[in-house]
Amino acid sequence: MNYSNIKYCDIANGVGVRTTLFVSGCRRHCPFCFNQIAADFAAGEPFTPQVEEQLLQSLDHPYVDGLSVLGGEPMERENQGPLANFLERVHERFPEKNVWLYSGFTWEELRGEVPVEAPYTSSPVTEATPRILSCLDVLVDGPFIEGEKDITLRFRGSANQRLIDVPASLQAGEVVLWRDDPVFESHTME
Known part of the structure; x- marks a missing residue:
């Protein structure tokens, strides 16, 4: 697996x-x-x-709230094995830190519940997929769609994308949306 960039002290891709x-x-x-x-x-x-060690060291500060993983596409089959190993290390070493992952695949595709959309012809699900999901706090799912672009949305680019509370969803057996601070959910500053 390759990585294209690492950002430290990022405030755009998750809370804190x-x-x-x-x-x-x-x-x-x-x-x-x-x-x-x-x-x-x-x-x-x-x-x-x-x-990996450099990333772990960057998380070892009280002012860092967590890790976000974007792409490219983290859930491409080729990326899942190395990513699962790394996220398990993060989860073990920093259980108090939250982990967000952005994927163009939907929750349902990552759970093998529905067929994948084009351009994919086979499921993204591997043996590593449930391992990755079990390490996440929030999954931002769905592809970016220019026609649904909305710059007022926090932590996502288009209205089709969902912010999913992964632990609650795994427990409920259905999608449970992540709840933002009410002042941000309303799109107003009242």
Whole structure:
């Protein structure tokens, strides 16, 4: 697995201050993707044990609330094994930190409940998929759709994308949406 970028002290991709990992590789190629360079599986650098350790060290500060993983597409089959191993390390070492993951796949596709949408022809589900989901607090799911772009939405680019409370969803057996602070949910500052 390669990664295209790492951002430290990021505040755009989840609640609070975060370390953000941008994984390389995506077959979806959404029109107007904000990170088209990361669609290439060879973009960036190899995700080595040294890079993993650097990320873990960046999380070891009280002001860092958690880790966010974006892409490219973290849930491409090729990325899932290395990502599952890393997220399990994060979860074990920092159980108090929250983990967000952004995927163009929907929750239902990642759970194998519905067929995948084009351009994919096979399920993204691997043996690593449930391992990854079990390490997440929030999954932002669904592809970016330019026609549904809404700059007033927090933590996502288009209205079709959902912020899913993963632990609650796994427990309920159905999608439970993550609840933001009410002042942000209302789109007003009253």
